Amino acid sequence: MKKTFFARHRRSLGVITLCILLLAVAAGSFWYASQPKATPPGDASAAMLQQLQQSSDAWTANRRDLSTLVGDMRDGRIASAALSEDAVYVTTTDGQHYWLADQSGRIGEMILRDYSSASGSLFPVSLFDTDGEAPWYSKLLAQWPLLLLLVAGAAFVAWKLHPPQTLKQRTGIRFADVIGAGEAKLALQDVTAYLRDPAAFAALGARPPKGVLLTGEPGTGKTQLAKALASECDAHFIQVTGSDFSSMYFGVGIHKVKALFRTARKHAPCIVFIDEIDGIGRRGEQSRSSDAEGNRIVNQFLTELDGFAADSGVLVLGATNFPNSLDPALVREGRFDRSIAVGLPSLAEREQLFRLYAGKVKASGTLDFAQLARNSVGLTPAAIAYIVNHAALLAARSQQTEVVMQHFVDALETCRIGEQPLGASALSETDRTRIAVHEAGHAIVAAALHCGRVEKVTILPRGQALGVTLVTPVEDKRLHLESELRARIQMLLAGRVAEQLYFHEVSSGAGQDLHEASKLALSMVGALGMGPKGSLLSLQAVRDAHLDSDPREALQAADDLLQQLNRTCTKLVERLKPALDQISQRLLEEETVPGEDVVAAVEALMHESLGNVSVLPGHTPHMERVAASAYDGFDPLFDLALVDEVSDEQTAGPGMA
Structure with a gap:
């Protein structure tokens, strides 16, 4: 059944909607803050403060001296006044505005002293732009959209610095679930014993392996073996790829390596599985700045491998199809102590694989798995899984109720020689003869x-x-x-x-x-x-x-x-x-x-x-x-x-x- 557009892009649409809501809230906040606040009728002090907050140009354009202020106070011509840290703003009863400089604060003290000694009602006085009006973080809160963007940027940088790792306690796969790779399973038995009880190895003075390298053709089941090893050892499992450590920012790759091994030591016993470990590269001549960064990443990786204690309970498991591309210092003894080749499945193992994957589709009960295994010499488990799945697709294409042997044969031929094209142009008789x-x-x-x-x-x-x-x-x-x-x-x-x-x-x-x-x-x-x-x-x-x-x-x-x-x-x-x-x-x-x-x-x-x-x-x-x-x-x-x-x-x- 084909999913709708909203079902296929629900996560992206959710993120876009959230961003639009944040922008709308920020715009609304700025609009609300810019709107003039209603003042109670007859409150000259509040009206003056509101005008000053919008613009103080009407006062700063007219500067007066102290004598003018004293004369206006004696004659009762002051309608309201506002005191700030370094100035006094005055509004007269006839609508004039002026200000006086008051860096020392003496003018403000004089006005307040007259207020305390006067018996009658004087003009209203308010405080403007002083530290006591609002807490120290009031100005920062006014810029909350910018602060939100800064926090989001910091979180993004932290996320980029953190290696994209997935920490699992249970992988759900054991050695019994991995068909084939019998030699590799036997070679991993002592690794299993070490991760189950690393202290026993340390007590005997034995140096357990720090790293194991899995090599073999693509699709032979190296990732499945790594997950099965973690389940057999009851260890945590961290899976990354060699390309995860590269970054366009200088120094980020080294930080990722440190964070990865720090997480592994914290959750020991732990298996760090690095798929396509050849993506880390090998050290070489630093002809470019990118080469220098790659060399630093490899050096940090070597340092982390050497920093393992005998009973740390951490094992690095690498997988690659190109072992010759690895740095020689990385695969030497004491770091990657063992190299295990994961070979192709045998005849009996191919038959088991066909039975396993055929059990996941609605297959006919008359399938000849032995013949399918004989005809699939040299194919990997991944190729066999593709054949079974393609056979099911062929059955669905022909509107069959179950997958029969002919579908498997056609899928096997498709895997080996390619899909039969539809609507191919007809060849001339001469070309057909030459091809024949x-x-x-x-x-x-x-x-x-x-x-x-x-x-x-x-x-x-x-x-x-x-x-x-x-x-x-x-x-x-x-x-x-x-x-x-x-x-x-x-x-x-x-x-x-x-x-x-x-x-x-x-x-x-x-x-x-x-x-x-x-x-x-x-x-x-x-x-x-x-x-x-x-x-x-x-x-x-x-x-x-x-x-x-x-x-x-x-x-x-x-x-x-x-x-x-x-x-x-x-x-x-x-x-x-x-x-x-x-x-x-x-x-x-x-x-x-x-x-x-x-x-x-x-x-x-x-x-x-x-x-x-x-x-x-x-x-x-x-x-x-x-x-x-x-x-x-x-x-x-x-x-x-x-x-x-x-x-x-x-x-x-x-x-x-």
């Missing part, structure tokens, strides 16, 4: 080199892509062999190679493929020691040593690797051309081909070719798998080493027509 050949090239090479599980191939636009080949990892892997990386680069180049084989010309559709292949080749050459020339030098080590280096050699090595793998991929696509023809034709007819049909077409061609080993002239296939042994069912016909040994003259690819 391009995607079929990706698919058959991925199936032949076992780059992963080929799920589907489609020439329907998804996201920014005009066609998609969905290849998912078969298993969770942290270690990748050189042969696997080479196979992935060939899969990325296969679409462009297929276009060149069919049309003798390439298109711009391979731009993103070349981008990904170039990144992978640069990583192999500059960081992993997998270049074609066998260089073992790491470019990252050169940068860390602050040495000047010429990148042209590394770029040339990466290009040589890409050229070598492009030739290998061309030879492979030529041998798989019947499968390429078959899959391309089916894509033009059906627009989407299941991955099982692609694998079947490639396997049929491979079994047919095994009967004729003369496909590789001058060589006989062997069963040595070397690094490629990680691929299940790897066929020697497509062994990378064998294909590379074939001379370029014998199997040259098609040139440009």
Whole structure:
């Protein structure tokens, strides 16, 4: 249900209304103060005071001496008089006004003495602009709108100086509620024991950890782990971000750091969770004033970490996706004593996550959570939560009463390859043919080199892509062999190679493929020691040593690797051309081909070719798998080493027509 405008902006409207009311009250007060007050009839003294408060120009324009005042008093010509600290104001019976200077106060004493000795009624006398008329703060109260603005400004400055922290006693999340991150939970067990009883550690002379750094990809559950740790330890929880300490005002960031740790020590045991701690930055050369302020913030943070007592009961928990961006002094031993990597969920944990989030929506009871977990290799808990929520949105879009398996499959594909655009313009038959050949090239090479599980191939636009080949990892892997990386680069180049084989010309559709292949080749050459020339030098080590280096050699090595793998991929696509023809034709007819049909077409061609080993002239296939042994069912016909040994003259690819 869509909220109304007032419901969506009720807080802003309330603040605006309050400000308008304050301004209206201030304007009304000034208007009321400026209005002349009604005086009782016949009260000459009150009337004179009212005129003096409005303007004293009528009196100050005429100055008289003491003789004039004495003469007017004897003759009874004074209608009223007003005494101030340094002057006497007189109004005569004929309407004249004048004043006399009275810095010493003697004239006022004379008038009051005559009042005390006279027997008859004299002219009325009042006091004007003296300290005894009102208390000392009367003038300040007259300026209350300005005072209100000053108080509001001071409160705003105090609020800006105070770090935006949220102090909680209970987070409502425990380790049992956090699915996955089993290794991180085990690593936090001794931290839990310390926060529960810090005095026991201090009694043994053990130095408890002061800081723990959580690293990992975005969405792996680092924030959830921090909240669960606070609940397990029954400790207060303060959550801030690294960017909260930066400010446009000099010195404010340092004050925020001090206030944060002061609050943590006051509410010990306490966990200070700093999300995106890399936002604090690292110290460097002070070339700008902003750099100096950032260095001072880091220095203050280091000082606060060193100021912890052994039994203070305060733990700093940091989370970042870029641990290399932190200052080395911040992550040294004695400050952030431990670095815990929060990894991706395993197969069983992904199934639990799907069950957890599916329980929050109205899902069908026939869901295959095991299949969903197998098809979501490499996804984070945040991505799985998005998939379940998007499946519910798809069900609502199709006006279904419950979320079924097909909705989850479509949501999983959307997460991996993007949303299917609505109202996309129709492509010409030539473009459809080129896209079909391009995607079929990706698919058959991925199936032949076992780059992963080929799920589907489609020439329907998804996201920014005009066609998609969905290849998912078969298993969770942290270690990748050189042969696997080479196979992935060939899969990325296969679409462009297929276009060149069919049309003798390439298109711009391979731009993103070349981008990904170039990144992978640069990583192999500059960081992993997998270049074609066998260089073992790491470019990252050169940068860390602050040495000047010429990148042209590394770029040339990466290009040589890409050229070598492009030739290998061309030879492979030529041998798989019947499968390429078959899959391309089916894509033009059906627009989407299941991955099982692609694998079947490639396997049929491979079994047919095994009967004729003369496909590789001058060589006989062997069963040595070397690094490629990680691929299940790897066929020697497509062994990378064998294909590379074939001379370029014998199997040259098609040139440009």
